[in-house]
Amino acid sequence: MRTNLDPDDLGDRRFYRFLTAVVVPRPIAWVSTTSPDGVDNLAPHSFFNVACARPPIVQFSSVGRKDTLRNVEASGEFVVNLAPEPLRREVNATATDFPPEIGEFDAVGLERAASAVVAPPRVAGSPVALECRLHSTLRLGDSTVVFGRVVHASIDSDMFVDGHPEITRLRPLSRLGGDEWGTVGEVDELHRIRYADWDGAFGAGRTSR
Numbered sequence: 173m174r175t176n177l178d179p180d181d182l183g184d185r186r187f188y189r190f191l192t193a194v195v196v197p198r199p200i201a202w203v204s205t206t207s208p209d210g211v212d213n214l215a216p217h218s219f220f221n222v223a224c225a226r227p228p229i230v231q232f233s234s235v236g237r238k239d240t241l242r243n244v245e246a247s248g249e250f251v252v253n254l255a256p257e258p259l260r261r262e263v264n265a266t267a268t269d270f271p272p273e274i275g276e277f278d279a280v281g282l283e284r285a286a287s288a289v290v291a292p293p294r295v296a297g298s299p300v301a302l303e304c305r306l307h308s309t310l311r312l313g314d315s316t317v318v319f320g321r322v323v324h325a326s327i328d329s330d331m332f333v334d335g336h337p338e339i340t341r342l343r344p345l346s347r348l349g350g351d352e353w354g355t356v357g358e359v360d361e362l363h364r365i366r367y368a369d370w371d372g373a374f375g376a377g378r379t380s381r
Contacts, residue, residue, distance in 0.1 A: 192218075193349025200255040200345055202263060203234040205243035206292045207272060212284065213239045214266045214276035216255055218347035219315075228322040229307055233315045239272050241316055244306055249290040250320060251260065254300035257343040257355050262297075264353075291326040299328040299342055 179187045192198070201220035205213045217240065219233035230252055234241035244250050255263045259282075266276040277284055277293070284293035286305050294301035304320030311317075331341045339359055346354035 174319065189349070192347070193367050196348045197346030197354040198348075200263065200347060200378060201230070202253040202266070202295065203232060203240050204251045204253060204257040204277075205240050205249070206247060206295060207239070207243050208246050209273070212275045212277050212293055213243055213272075214253075214280075214282065215240050216263050216267050216347075220252075223319055229319050230302060230304065231317055231319050231324060233312075233317050235315045237316070237334045241309075241318065242272075243292075244318055244320075245309070247291065248306040249292055250306070250318075251287055251290060251292050251294045251303040252304060252320070253295040253298035254342060255345045256297070256299055257345055260295055260345055260353060261294075262354075263345060274311065287324070294326070300337070301326050301333050 177187070177190065178332070182190065187282075198218040199220050201217045203217055207213060215238065217232040217234065221231055223229040223231040232252070237307055240250070262280050262282055265280045266282075268276075268279075270276060270279055276282070283296040285296035287294050288300065290303045290305065294303070302320075302322045303324040303326075305323050307319040307321045309316050309318050327337060331337050333341070339356055343356055348354050
């Protein structure tokens with residue numbers, strides 16, 4: 173038996189809660205921006221992903237017109253900071269609807285660090301920072317998708333294992349449904365099967381390098 177849901181019948185808010193409970197886990201873009209008045213804003217956005225690899229472009233959605241979106245449109249720059257598990261309370265606190273004249277860095281007590289290429293600061297305690305320049309925006313209903321070209325990346329050197337960022341060291345947070353947050357649990361390595369190695373006898377657990 174399955175339950176069928178019609179978005180129009182359910183209504184925007186209830187279907188939003190349904191979508192965010194089943195499209196999980198969602199990575200978090202902890203976006204820092206600077207307003208035209210010089211206020212450093214910081215907010216988590218869980219509608220976030222990589223949009224393109226060549227050139228490197230990331231995307232996040234602003235649901236409604238929030239400070240982050242207004243600042244990005246005004247300055248053309250932002251930083252995506254990785255939201256790490258040790259700072260989960262701070263990440264959650266920066267989602268508070270502070271007025272534009274109050275900067276989340278100061279309100280929450282987070283240390284800034286200067287970015288290498290763009291004007292907005294990065295979160296000093298975050299292990300990864302992607303410095304971005306605005307590529308474009310796309311308006312979809314009540315939301316705006318922001319595309320940013322990554323012009324510089326920095327990562328804590330302790331996050332590397334054999335030259336590769338290690339997930340158990342990064343400890344990224346993710347968003348789930350309601351007020352639920354996810355952390356890194358069991359990590360399974362499963363290699364993609366090349367067609368040249370496909371033998372027609374696929375079965376559970378059969379993988380090939």
